[in-house]
Amino acid sequence: MTRDLKKPTILDVAHHAGVSKSAVSKVLTDAYGVSPDLRRKVEESVEALGYRPNLGARSLRGSTYTLGVILPDVGNPIFTEFLAGLNDAVEATRYSIIVGVSQLSERIERGVIDTLLDRKVDGIVYVAKRAFNDELELLAGRIPMVVIGHHSPAAQTYDTINTDDKAAVGEAVDHLVRMGRRKIVMLSVAVEPEGRLSVAAERERGYEEGMQRNGLGEDIRVVRSGVTFATYEASLMTLLAGPDRPDAMICWTDAAALAAISTARKLDIIVPDDLAVIGFDNNPTSAYAQNDLASIDQEARWMGKCAGEALLERIGGRTKPRHMQSRHTLILRGSVT
Amino acid sequence: MTRDLKKPTILDVAHHAGVSKSAVSKVLTDAYGVSPDLRRKVEESVEALGYRPNLGARSLRGSTYTLGVILPDVGNPIFTEFLAGLNDAVEATRYSIIVGVSQLSERIERGVIDTLLDRKVDGIVYVAKRAFNDELELLAGRIPMVVIGHHSPAAQTYDTINTDDKAAVGEAVDHLVRMGRRKIVMLSVAVEPEGRLSVAAERERGYEEGMQRNGLGEDIRVVRSGVTFATYEASLMTLLAGPDRPDAMICWTDAAALAAISTARKLDIIVPDDLAVIGFDNNPTSAYAQNDLASIDQEARWMGKCAGEALLERIGGRTKPRHMQSRHTLILRGSVT
């Protein structure tokens, strides 16, 4: 927290240090051509006055040293780790972070993007739940950007960071088959056809190819639900109480998998004996004994760090796109044997 | 998403509409004394050009129409609801929201506050996990503020919104006693003495007074833990595996209560037969069958809406403090009988 009621300006610092305001600006922006002596004097005055640059004024000419983050919602513990990683990346820099939350609403999301743009952030980390390639390209044309959770390996104007969703789910299928499961269903998420969350689409592909590879092409069954507990539960009730009940489920995210465990319990279906369940994200609560949920870890913290670093590189001038992948690991727990 | 690569300025709008830029500014800021005709022309041009004011420039003279929110972390689903409520409040206004996340680190939190201040937000909603009265007063002296989860009913310079934590926990004690429980322990959170989270302190008081009221003063036992799953579990292992095991627990937050259920399960302690558990927050995951956690609901969405409205009032000029209370409800579930 800062000291005075009326914030000192660059002019106050200049007077205090006995130099011109250009000089102050130069040391503040690390411009070249300042003597060590000048720098020291200015830094002392900045400290003494508790000066902090006015970001608005600065944005009119230069950079705000702020990174914007767009998060789909705020209830998933995995974002805590992601943000922690992002923080690791900016920690030693002069950049700070502001976040906008779209709350899974397209309308709010547009507002969030505009707000970030209006505020002249220097770059955006876009954790994309649902986004279209052309919209992303458009945005990326205006501002450095790295996109998380959106597979578009050919994107030229922005970077991406993903887990290999397809391979990860494929391995989950392999594991379940190895454990003797056959009737394996995937619980995925429904959105408008073209707007399909690309992570969910990739996970579905991983499931389908995995089933084919294991000679279970006939048994492929994808159930698509909304993203609330109520919609998960409704889909699951139909699926698990209906005929031809599966003996295993792969869920596109842990929230869905935990709902599956909940619904199974209500129906007296024993996990894992009657039903094996695998989630995605390795949400910390999956380790709780009452959940004991096997899940796919995707190194959220690393992703955050990587996103921050990539964005800073882009802001620094890199234009060649980078598309990175985090390591995925199937964490086995009691929900599958 | 906006259209052009180089954003139009107020001057572009003025030219397009055939008026002066003062005129444009006036309709934009709803200043008085603009003819309906002028207004219409300007609004058409704004629309046609996709003009959006530069917030930096605007902040140099006027207001940014942005509200800053400080969140302690991002993993608690209750914040989703809180943010939704906040969104309800600003929905029909011209204000938008940016959030800073302190990640439970005091150092980061200070950075977040500075960032918000530097960005000239018009007001701050401070969801305070740990904060000191004098720091809050200082901050509130500089910017309109409403504080959530911090009991200081005498605060003059800012508003507060809380649940009646003391009464809520007291009722939980009463209920447990009514159900025949006697050895009731409270799981709370440890922080530096003076920095004690004021919600946790209030909840502890509610517990202690409730125990006294029920003639169980002798049995008062408060265990204070860190706020991670690992620290919860360590404290719980000691408590539940040790001598004189409690027959009921009230946990200061659902995360702790879910950890209690997890630890009990690992120790083959049956919930609720051997141990009743009550949490706080009514986190949506509490309703999952495997958790089935009784919890105290505190109307998070209402709190968010109320916070937004109060902050807008303050920004609008109100200086008289308001201290509001949300309704608390003990939601009974299978973890207590």
Add this chain to the structure above:
DNA sequence: CTGAAAGCGCTTACAG
């Protein structure tokens, strides 16, 4: 009701 001018706090060529 409308517009010309000053000024908010910075950065960046440009001279010295």
Add this chain to the structure above:
DNA sequence: CTGAAAGCGCTTACAG
């Protein structure tokens, strides 16, 4: 190496 000046895009008295 250092400083005077122009200008970023707005808003707000102030004149008309």
